Amino acid sequence: MTPLAEILAARIAATGPITVAEFMAECLLHPTHGYYTTRTPFGQAGDFTTAPEISQMFGELLGLALAQAWHDQGAPPGAILAEIGPGRGTLMADIRRVLKQVPGAATLRPHLVEASPALRAEQATRVPEAVRLDRVEDLPDAPLLLVANEFFDALPIRQFERHAAGWAERQIGLAEGALAFGRAQPAALASLAHRMADTGPGDLVETCAPAQPIIAEIAGRIARHGGAAIIADYGDWRSKGDTLQAVRAHRPDPVLAHPGQADLTAHVDFEPLAQAARTAGASVSAMIPQGVFLERLGITTRAQALATGLEGAALQSHIAAHRRLTHPEEMGTLFKVLCVSPPSAPPVPGSIAPPNPGKPDAP
Secondary structure, three states: OOHHHHHHHHHHHHHOOEEHHHHHHHHHHOOOOOHHHHOOOEOOOOOEOOHHHHOHHHHHHHHHHHHHHHHHOOOOOOOEEEEEOOOOOHHHHHHHHHHOOOOOHHHOOEEEEOOOHHHHHHHHHHOOOOEEEOOHHHOOOOOEEEEEEOOHHHOOOEEEEEEOOEEEEEEEEEEOOEEEEEEOOOEOOHHHHHHOOOOOOOOEEEEOOOHHHHHHHHHHHHHHHOEEEEEEEEEEOOOOOOOOEEEEOOEEEOOOOOOOOOEEEOOEEHHHHHHHHHHOOOEEOOOEEHHHHHHHOOHHHHHHHHHOOOOHHHHHHHHHHHHHHHOOOOHHHHEEEEEEEOOOOOOOOOOOOOOOOOOOOOO
């Protein structure tokens, strides 16, 4: 057992099973043994690699899309640039670099919302000028240009299995002294009444209570003050099935095997995110595959420009990075993008298809 597993086992023995959400929260953010509080998990030396770590193109294109949205709204003064869950700061550093080439955008001061002390230290080396915050609510009341890449997938989820008598919550208890999955007694749940029509006995649904207040806070600020948000994550529209997963040393790991020493995530359910953002008064794009979004922003043209002068292993690595970000068999389809903007503003670049000359517009 890991040290955190021993703590959780003692807690369960004393007070009973815990929810999947409680397990995730402890595994990721326990003050002494939490995954994000004790290590920097990104890159080859860590446990997984995110899009900004794969290629600078990802951050450059997202930065230009935010800058264009800002200019489309008249470049409102006092706007801030923000990222939630900024990892090592690589994405924001790439965004900042490209914004220095955009008239007026170099003055946009970055704000990083981060809970991990270990990651804050990494971010300070890459974006030393950034304002560091603990919560989205701490952001200034101003036009907001925000990016969230692989943030929502790490928020704690609860899992419920459909039964004839209602929904049985999946829990974590003990079996012969070791952590083990189990289920509570089925019960009717008003919060899942809308899922009775599209599920059957044995189907599993995941919910993420922290996600909606966060996106509502972001969307409400954008609706009131202007700006835009780009949310990129892996997931789909309307959760169905068990997507909870652990990754350790770039390999899948049994979820209960190494609490505190493996990354835990779940696929993002984009439907409630979009609903919460619209309820907060913002305009929300359709959910877009990441590969499509990046192609609309011109990633292939940028890749060709960066390939000039490259050869051998460097060129092959560059080609592989472009493929990994965009190809349907890589991150291109699994990852999705949702864009948020004020109701009266033009859509965020990349969130709608460009006109196709010679063909009528879609209805």
